Amino acid sequence: MNENKPEKTRLADYRPYPFEITETRLTISINDDHAVVTGRFLFTAKTGKSGSPVLLDGKNMELLTLKIDGRKIPPSGFLVSRDHLVILDIPKKKTFVLETEVRIDPFANESCEGLYKSGNILCTQCESDCFRRITYFPDRPDVLSVYTVRLEADREKYPVLLSNGNEIETGQLPAGRHYAIWSDPFPKPCYLFAAVAGNLGVIKGKYAAKNGRLIELRIYVDSGSENRTKYALECLKDSLSWFENKYGLPYLLDLYMIVAADSFNAGAMENTGLNIFSSRYILADPATATDSDYQNIAAIINHESDHYWFGNLVTVRDWFQLTLKEGLAVFTDQTYMAETASAPIKRIDDVNRLRNYQFTEDAGPGAAPIKPSEAISFDNLYTATTYRKGAEVVRMIHTLVGEEDYLRGIKIYVINHRGQAATTEDFVTAMETASGRDLSRFRETWYHQAGTPVCRVRTEYDKKRKTYSLTVEQNCPPTPECSDKKPFYFPLAVGLLNSKGRDMSLRLKGETDSVPALATKVLTVYEKRQTFIFKGITEKPIPSLLRNFSAPVKLFYDYTPEELAFLMAYDSDPFNRYEAGQRFAVLDLERSIAHIQKGEEPSADPALIFAYGRLLDDRFLDKDFVALALTPPSEKELLENMEICDFNAVARARNHLIRGIARAHEKKLKTIYDSLNDGRPYAHDREAIAGRALKNKALCYLALLGKKEYIELACSQFANADNMTDRVAVLYCLTNIRCKERKTVFERFYADWRLDTLAIDDWLCAQAISELPGVLEWIKTAENDPVYDRKNPNKIHVLLFSFLGNPKYHDPAGEGYEFIAAKIASIDKFNHLIAANLAKRAFENYGRLDPVRKELMRKAIDRLLKSEPSDKLYEIISKI
Ligand SMILES: [Zn+2]
Incomplete structure (x- = not known):
C-alpha cells in the first residue's frame, strides 16, 4: 500500500x-x-x-x-x-x-487469514474476504x-x-x-x-434430533487436552436442542465438528459443519477455567451453532448486510443465555458491554449505521455496532411484534430465503408479514442512521384528573454519515410505582377496558416529541423508565436521589433496579468529579452508601445480582458523559466511592464473605457460581481497605482455592494494592500456571490493568516473557487491549500513546485486522482529550499514517 x-x-x-x-x-x-x-x-x-x-x-x-x-x-x-x-x-x-x-x-x-499455521496445525479463516488467499x-x-x-x-x-x-x-x-x-x-x-490439517485429539458425542436422526459431534483439540472438552461438548448438544425446540429448525448435516486453534483472529468462526474456535472458548475444567470462561464457552458455542440457519443456510448478499447474520446471532445467543441462566444478570451484562463498547463507537470518528453504505475494508465492519447494536435492533423488533409473531417471522424469513443470500430488508419484511405491523420507519432509522439517540423524559401528575403524562423528546447527535436525523422509532417500556413500591396497572388515555391493564406498558416512540397520558393513576407515581433497556438510547430523567434509592429497593424490573443504583452513583460521582476539578476533595453521598448497604442486607436478591449492583459505573462509562475526558478525576472519584462503600459496610462484607467461604467443594451450578461472584466482590472491597487481616484473607483464599475463579479473583483483588503479598501471589501464580497458555492470560491481564506505578515497564518486560507470544491475537488482547483500559495509558507524559502506536505499526506488518482493531480502541477518545494529550495522540497517529499502514489500518486512522 x-x-x-x-x-x-x-x-x-x-x-x-x-x-x-x-x-x-x-x-x-x-x-x-x-x-x-x-x-x-x-x-x-x-x-x-x-x-x-x-x-x-x-x-x-x-x-x-x-x-x-x-x-x-x-x-x-x-x-x-x-x-x-x-x-x-x-x-x-x-x-x-x-x-x-x-x-x-x-x-x-x-495474518491468521486464508490457510495458515496456528500452533501445530494448519487451519483456515475465510470470513470476510480471505478465501482469495x-x-x-x-x-x-x-x-x-x-x-x-x-x-x-x-x-x-x-x-x-x-x-x-x-x-x-x-x-x-x-x-x-x-x-x-x-x-x-x-x-x-x-x-x-x-x-484443517494436523495432529489432533478428538472427543465424540451424539445429538439426537427431534425426528430421531443422530448427528455425530466431534471436538478436535491438541492431543492431551481431550478431557478439557466435556463442557464444550455438553454446550453444543444443549445449543442444538435449544435451537431446534425454539425455532423448529434442525441441524441438517450428519456431522458437527469444532476445532480448537491456538492462534485465531476472532473468538470463533461458524464454517458449515466445521466451526473453528480459539482454544480459549473450548477448553475448560475447574482447575484452569473461571466461571466467566465457562459462560463465554456456552455463549460462543451457541452463537456459532445459531449461525447454521442464521448466516449459513440463509446467508448475506454482501458485507454491508453483515448485521443481518451477526445482529440476529447475537440476539439469539443472548436469548439462549438468558433462558438457560439468569435473565437479569445476562441483560445487565449485555447492556454494560453495549454502553462500554458500542456507545463509544457511536460517539467517535468511526460512527456508522449498523448497515453502513461504504467501506474500504470489510473487516472494519466487524464492530460492536454491527454485532451488539445490531442485536438490540433485532431485540426491538422482538419487543414490538411480540414473541409469537417474531417466531413466525423467523419461519417466513428462512423458508423464503433458504439457500439464498439475503438482505436486512428481507428480514424486516418477513417480520412485517408475520405481524402485520408497518416497520418502515423503524427500518429507515435504525438500519441507516448511526448515533445513540438521546431521550429526555418529563412527567406531570394531575391529581384531579388522576392522569400522569409522560413527554419524551428525542434527538441524536450528528455522526459522519448524517447530521440531520429522522426521529428514531423504538419501544419504550415503562412502569409506574406507587408509594408502597408496587407496580400500578397501566392504561393509556383513550384505551378501553378491553385493553388489558399492564404493570409494564410498551410505548411506541417515533416523533421528535411525544406525550403519553396514563389514566386512573390514583397517586403520584415514581416512573420506572426504559425497563429491561427496551431500546439502545441514552435516557435522561430528573430523578432525585430519594427516588433512585426507592427504585433501587423496590423496582420489579430487575434491570431498572440495577439501573437506579447506577444512575444514583453517576449523579454522585459527577458531583464528586466536579469537586475534584475545583481542587476540592472527592466526596460520596451517605444516602448512596446507605443504599448499597441495603443491597447487602436484602436476602431475597440473587447473589450474583448483588455482586453486579455493588459495582459502580465503569470509568469508561463516566468518561463517555464528559466533554473533555478527565481520567484522573474519574479514577479518583470512583476509587473514593468504592473505598467509602468498603469502609461503611466492612462488617457486612466480612459476614457475607465468611458465610460464602464455607469450605464446600467446588460445584458448577447457578447457586455456587452466584455465591462465588458475591464472595469475591466482598473480598475485593475488603482488600481495598488495606488491612493486614484482609490481605491475609485474600492470600489464604489464593492458597486454598480448588478452582480458577477463586484464584484469579485474588489477582484482580490485589493488582492495585501496594503490598508485599501482591508480589508473592503473582509469582506463585506464574510458577504454577506458566505452562498453561489459557490460565496465564488472567495473570497478564490483571497486571496490564494495574494502576500502580511502573505498569508500562512491566508490560514491556512481559512481552519478552516466554508466556507471551507477540503474534498471537489472543495474547495481544489480554496484554495490549487490556492496557488501553488502564488510566496509565493516558499518562500525560505520552509514553502510553507512543508505546501503543509502535505496537500497532509492528502488528500491522503481519496482522492488519488486529492492528486496525487495536488502533480503533486506542484512539477512540481522541476528540474528547485535553489539548496536551490530544497533541501527543495526534503525533502518534500521524506517525502511523506515515508508516505505510495497511488499507485496514488506514481506514481507521485516516478518519481521526
Ligand atoms: Zn457471528
Missing part, C-alpha cells in the same frame, strides 16, 4: 455476479514448505451465452495452471494483478469448466456453490484432515502421504469454507 488513498466500496454499487458457480472441487495438497491448490469450477452464465471476461479475486499466490474446458489458456488470454485474475478468453457458451492450479505458502502466512475465486458472499474438497498431506504430520460437510472417502498415497475427501451437500458462500 498506499501512496494513493485506498478505494471505497459502496453498497449502492452492488451488482450481482454475472455467473453462477454451481459446483466447486478443490484439492489442497500440503507439502513441507508450501501447498498447491487445484480448483475445478462449473461456471454458468446467468444471462445469455457470456463470452464476457471472468473476474476472480486472489492474492499472495502463484498461478501455475489455467484451463477452460480442458484447454490451457495462453498468457494473452488472462491478466494477473496483485488482487485479481481476469480471464479474457471465455468461450461463448452458457456453461464451462474453469480449472486453476495455484501455489500458496501457509507456513509463512502470519487460498485460490482464485469470486470472493463475495452471494456466490454460492456446492463444495467437494480433497486434502492431501503427510500421514504422520497431519493424520487429521478435515473440511466442511461429510467425509466420503479416505485413503493412502505413496511416500507416506494420505488423503481425505469431504463433501458438503448444501450450497454455501466461500467465506464459510474451512479446512
